[in-house]
Amino acid sequence: MLSAKTFYKILPGINKIAVVRVNGLGDYLFIIPALYALRAAYPEAEIVLLGKEWHVEFLTSRPGPVNRVIVVPPVSGVGTPPGSVEDMEQNEQFFRQMRREKFDLAIQMHGGGRYSNPFTARLGARTTLGLRTLDAPPLDLWIPYIMYQSEVLRYLELVSLVGAPVVTVEPTITVMPSDIEESYRVVAETEHPLVAIHPGGTDPRRHWPTQRFAVVGDALAAAGASVVVIGTEDEGYLVRSVIAHMKYPAQDLSGKLSINGLTGLLARCVLLIANDADPRHLAEAVGTATVSIYWCGNLITTGPMRRTRHRPLIAWQIHCPICGIDVQHDQCEHRASFVATVPTEDVLEQALDLFTMYGE
Numbered sequence: 001m002l003s004a005k006t007f008y009k010i011l012p013g014i015n016k017i018a019v020v021r022v023n024g025l026g027d028y029l030f031i032i033p034a035l036y037a038l039r040a041a042y043p044e045a046e047i048v049l050l051g052k053e054w055h056v057e058f059l060t061s062r063p064g065p066v067n068r069v070i071v072v073p074p075v076s077g078v079g080t081p082p083g084s085v086e087d088m089e090q091n092e093q094f095f096r097q098m099r100r101e102k103f104d105l106a107i108q109m110h111g112g113g114r115y116s117n118p119f120t121a122r123l124g125a126r127t128t129l130g131l132r133t134l135d136a137p138p139l140d141l142w143i144p145y146i147m148y149q150s151e152v153l154r155y156l157e158l159v160s161l162v163g164a165p166v167v168t169v170e171p172t173i174t175v176m177p178s179d180i181e182e183s184y185r186v187v188a189e190t191e192h193p194l195v196a197i198h199p200g201g202t203d204p205r206r207h208w209p210t211q212r213f214a215v216v217g218d219a220l221a222a223a224g225a226s227v228v229v230i231g232t233e234d235e236g237y238l239v240r241s242v243i244a245h246m247k248y249p250a251q252d253l254s255g256k257l258s259i260n261g262l263t264g265l266l267a268r269c270v271l272l273i274a275n276d277a278d279p280r281h282l283a284e285a286v287g288t289a290t291v292s293i294y295w296c297g298n299l300i301t302t303g304p305m306r307r308t309r310h311r312p313l314i315a316w317q318i319h320c321p322i323c324g325i326d327v328q329h330d331q332c333e334h335r336a337s338f339v340a341t342v343p344t345e346d347v348l349e350q351a352l353d354l355f356t357m358y359g360e
Helices: 027-040 053-059 088-101 117-121 149-162 177-184 210-222 232-246 261-268 278-285 296-302 344-360
Strands: 018-020 046-051 068-070 107-108 127-132 141-145 192-198 226-229 269-275 289-295 311-316
Touching: 018 027, 018 117, 027 046, 027 053, 027 149, 027 278, 046 053, 053 068, 053 261, 107 117, 107 141, 117 127, 127 149, 141 210, 149 210, 177 261, 192 210, 192 261, 192 278, 210 232, 210 269, 210 344, 226 232, 261 269, 261 278, 269 278, 269 344, 278 289, 289 344, 296 311, 311 344
Parallel strands: 018 046, 018 107, 046 068, 107 127, 127 141, 192 226, 192 269, 269 289, 289 311
Antiparallel strands: none
16 A cells, blocks of 8 residues: 555556546535546546436536546445445446556545445556545555545545645536526526525435525515525425415426526526535535535535635534434434524524625
8 A cells, every 4th residue: 555644746647537426416516626636637637437327417518627427337335325236247347348448547536435445446447546434445545534524625635645736625517508598498587686495405304494494585585586496306395395384486496407407597596595415515616605504513524615605504413303312423213303403593694694795
């Protein structure tokens, strides 16, 4: 193993870099600064993202640090849950194809490495780099995966082992004309100033109550905002709950936008009020102001770096509201909200402040 203490220089002969990140939108956004750092260190290298189908749709023809996307088939623990059924013949064919790519450097940006480090090692790259928990096998170069660290800074620290300099600490996404055009098909161009509310997220423990979102939405509508409530089709019940509790009209956009269309819509918004979830991170990446509700631990790992345009409100709840277990050290089966303790007036104060600044 090459020690992280001594190896902070550009590697010679790096013409093709594989980056393993087989997961969701927010996860991709967190590695963008690290990808730009790699681009600065290896300007002539091809950066190939090993990801999912949605990466192809989202990144093809979009300016950015990734040159090409290769879709990873279902591999247990890498893009699919551990123990998932695999097509072994398909996977063997995939790894043969990857070895034919002749990657000079393969970087595991997929987590602690228990499953993703063996995956990365099978790509056949000349040098491998990644994160490592205590139960994960090492790659050629690695840093320890410690839970409470900013995800953006985690991956910048990782690529610094191969001489990649910090270019930016804020993820950015180029908004394409096609993104805006898709959003116009759902929300008229004349709607302005737009404010979006996102009451969903993958973990219900990070859901602020929909009635509270409704209060904030009404206050912004009274101040002159045109309010839209966004979410996936599965989050439609949350979207409808917000709108049902509002006194002012708001548009239900649940399930009506692709990731590209959501990018265009958020770029048109002056403000997003949201839980800690993908739309909040996307809004930041396209330059839209945000007010967000965070559980304290997640603020460390995924919170915004700046406060001029981004105002996170923090819930300090660490014990399950139902059984009282300390979730810093153990887990329970309950999914009650850990962020309901964030006061409505605090969110409202920050939302109105940002709307006053950017809602002209």
